[in-house]
Amino acid sequence: MGGSRYLGAHLVGMLLRNDSVERVLAIDSVKPSPQHRRRMRDAEFVRLDPQSPRLQGILREAGIDTVVHAGLHHTDFAPGGRAAVKEANIMGSMHVIAACGRAATVKRFVLISSTSVYGSSGVDPAMFTEDMAARGQPSGGIPLDHLSVEGYVRGMSRKRPDIDVTILRIPAILGLPEPTVVGELLVPSVAPVLAGYDPRIQLLHPQDALDALLHATTGAAPGTYNIAADGVLTLTQAIRRAGHIPLPVMPAAFRLAARLLSSQGLRDIGPSQLRYLRYGRTMDTTRMRTEFGFTPRYTSEEALHAYLVDSGAEPLITRTSLERKTATLARRLPAPMASRLRAGVDTTIGELEAMGALPDPIEEEAP
Incomplete structure (x- = not known):
């Protein structure tokens, strides 16, 4: 399920190259893009709404023994907004899980969930293990969606103990067509962040996500496994590595700052994502290595660097251009916010110089 999306389409291509796999059937409610269709090679594709009663019959007639649910939305930035995302995540997943539970041929079920099920709060542990729960029950949004779907999957497992169930909880994957909060903050030259907070984040490279899924x-x-890269970054470190400036703003002014400075995605940010930008979230991945038998190839820092290179957002700026853009923007901001912006510029310049990512100024030749 979710065969038209990035992870689903790429997984299909990888499975077709695996000699132990006899048949691959990709199912989604929308047609794959030409690029994803090429990735899927000659795989069978069925365009079907997950809520269709035909799904159980298709699974049974095709003799499907393994179902991968890669169709969950991981942000509310999808077309149709929160209402459409909730419909797809909750209702779509309920029908998929029910169909799998009634299909006698199904013996393995894999769900791509997210680390958002742990929530974000000021009393969180340094790292969440898979046995821990959110310190406060999610009240809505993506965390509650994913937590609910995980519950449906475990309910199916209790009724069908012969089905092996694997739940992969993944953090932000930069570079996918579906935007992420972290990715959206790496786009604008000046990115709003919550004043007084610098959340810790873990990332996952797309190839590592695919390898874990395979x-x-x-x-x-x-x-149930946390799948995340080694190492932790702070949000402002990530923004500065992109050659951009984090601008601290008060929580009440964040949405206003997002409208002025950032892309459309952050303008529709929800409460759970705002909590993430305040407190962050990091995971323990011991079980991933010892029981699941998987080690990501990229660290969080390497995943960020790969994204910046692939997206063309490498920090190739000069001190002069940075200071000039800052002065222009500062004239449009209230004095306190302009002062914080200038302080952020100085910090960013220092970090980029330490990385060797700030080009030396070009000296003019003497006449």
Whole structure:
């Protein structure tokens, strides 16, 4: 399920190259893009709404023994907004899980969930293990969607103990067509951040996500696993590595700042995502290595660097251009906010110089 999306389409292509896989059937409610269709090669594709009663019959008639649910939305930035995302995540998943539970041929079920199920709060542990729960029950949004779907999957497992269930909880993956909060903050030259907070974040490279998904699909030990890269970054570090300036703003002014400075995605940011920008979230991945048998190839810092290179957002700026753009923007801001902006510029310049990512100024030749 979710065969038309990035992870689903790429997984299909990887499975077709696996000699142990006899048949691959991709299902989604929308047609794959030409690029994703090429990735899927000659795989069978069925365009079907997940809520269709035909799904159970298709699984049974095709003799499907492994189902991968890669169709969950991980942000509210999708077309149609929160209402459409909730409909797809909750109602769509309920029908998929029910169909799998009634299909006798299904023996393995893999769900791509997210680390958002742990929530974000000021009393969180340094790192969440898979056995921990959110310090406060999510009240809505993506965290509650994913937590609910995980519950539906476990309910199916209790009724059908013969089905091996694997739940992969992944953090932000930069570079996918579906935007992320972190990715949206790496776009504008001046990115709003919450004053007084610098959340810790973990990332995951797209290839590591695909490798983990393939491992889960082709026979890894079932269970619930945090899948995340080694290492932790702070949000302002990530923004500065992109050659951009973090601008601290008060929480009440964040949406206003987003409208002025950032892309459309952050203008529709929800409460759970705002809590993430305040407190962050990091995960323990011991079980991923010892029981699941997987180690990501990229660290969080390497995943960020790869994204910046691939997206063309490398920090190739000069001190002069940075200071000039800052002066122009500062004239449009209230004095306190302009002062914080200038302080952020000085910090960013220092960090980029330490990285060797700030080009030396070009000296003019003497006449």
